[in-house]
Structures are given as C-alpha cells and as structure tokens.
Amino acid sequence: MKKSASKANEISGQELPENADASYNWRDSNMHWNYKEGDMVVVEVCSNHTIVELLLNGKSLGRRSMSECPDRLFRWNVPYEAGTLTAKAGFDGQEVIAELHTTSKPTTLKFTTDQNTLKADSYDVAHLEVQLLDENGLEVITENTDIEFIVEGDCRWLGVDNGARSNTQDFKSKKITTAKGRCLAIIQSKFKPGIVKVTARASGFEDKTINIEIK
DSSP: OOOOSEEEOTTTOOEEESSGGGGGSOOOOOOSOOOOTTOEEEEEEOOSSSEEEEEETTEEEEEEEGGGOTTSOEEEEEEOOSSEEEEEEOOSSOOEEEEEEOOOOEEEEEEEESOSEEOSSSOOEEEEEEEEEETTSOBOOSOOOEEEEEEESSOEEEEEEOOOTTOOSOTTSSEEEOBTTEEEEEEEOOSSOEEEEEEEEOTTSOOEEEEEEEO
C-alpha cells in the first residue's frame, strides 16, 4: 500500500494513520507487488499471530510484534525491489506464509466456471470468471483489458460484472472491461437440455472456451 496520511510511531518507526479511528475503516490497499524500482512502499500485514517476519527475495526485513502495533496491523517501510514479498508467522514448526509476487505483462486468459453441468430447470446458474495471467501463470491485477463473451446454445444471459465500485458498464451486456485483471459472467439454464458454449475473447489474447452441459 502506498503511504497515505500516515505518521511514524515514535517507538517502532512504523507508519500509522493520522486518525487512529480511520485505521479500522475500509481502504483500498494494493494486493500486489508491482511498483517502480526504489519506490518506498508501506507494507501492511494483518495477522492473529503475535509476531510476524517480512522477507523480500529471501532477505529478512525484520520482525514486528503485536505490542508495537496499536491498530493491530504490522507495518514495514520497504524500498521496492521486484521479486517475492513474504510474510511469515508461527515460528514453532507451524509456519504460516503469505506471498506476493511481481508479475509481468498479461499473456493469457484464465477462463473458469464453478459449474460444468446445469439442471434444465430454468433456475440453475453458472458463474464464469476471466483472470489475466502472465507468462509464469501468475494472476495479473495491475493490468486490464476489454473482454467480449460469445455464447452458442440455449441459455439465459444474466450479465457481467468486474467487482469495481466505480463500474458503470451495462451489466446485461456481453462486453466488459476487467478490474484488477478479472471479470465475471453469469448464465442461467432454460428448460431445454443441450450444450452451451461460452467463449471469452480479448484483443491480443487467445480465445478461451468453456462448454457447459444442461440436462
């Protein structure tokens, strides 16, 4: 998360919000590790463990204790360097690890569904998600593109969304711009059995297709 309205705590040197109450409000922290070399980034870790260690490319950036965190968020000021940022807690043989990886430009579409088969009851639905991936198969959330869905077969198109609060696109459309590299489409069965073929298409990417059986 980039620094915003924060000050240094005299004990730990960590960056804390000017308004302590604001630290418990929702804010749009960045869940990625893609910045410019040398950028100073405030890294926040939320954990129910009492001590957390932060590492950048395997090098420890130190440990933070909950006693140093008045708002219960562990913080480090980190000069950005591409690679892997790792938060580690639980040091008695039961480690818990969370990582963020630097990603490159998106090269492929990941197209998935939560249902490969629907009941022909005019009620059952399938959620189809598109996610941008880089050459290493990592999810890219710092780039966006326009997605078009092509549907073949007898089904009801319920709409699209990208999860962004600022999104004003027509949710009944078959076209949408991703937000944080992803978007969602929803289809619904009718009473007629058969195969529904849904294709996700974007300029510069290979088409991806999902077949859903309605029976």
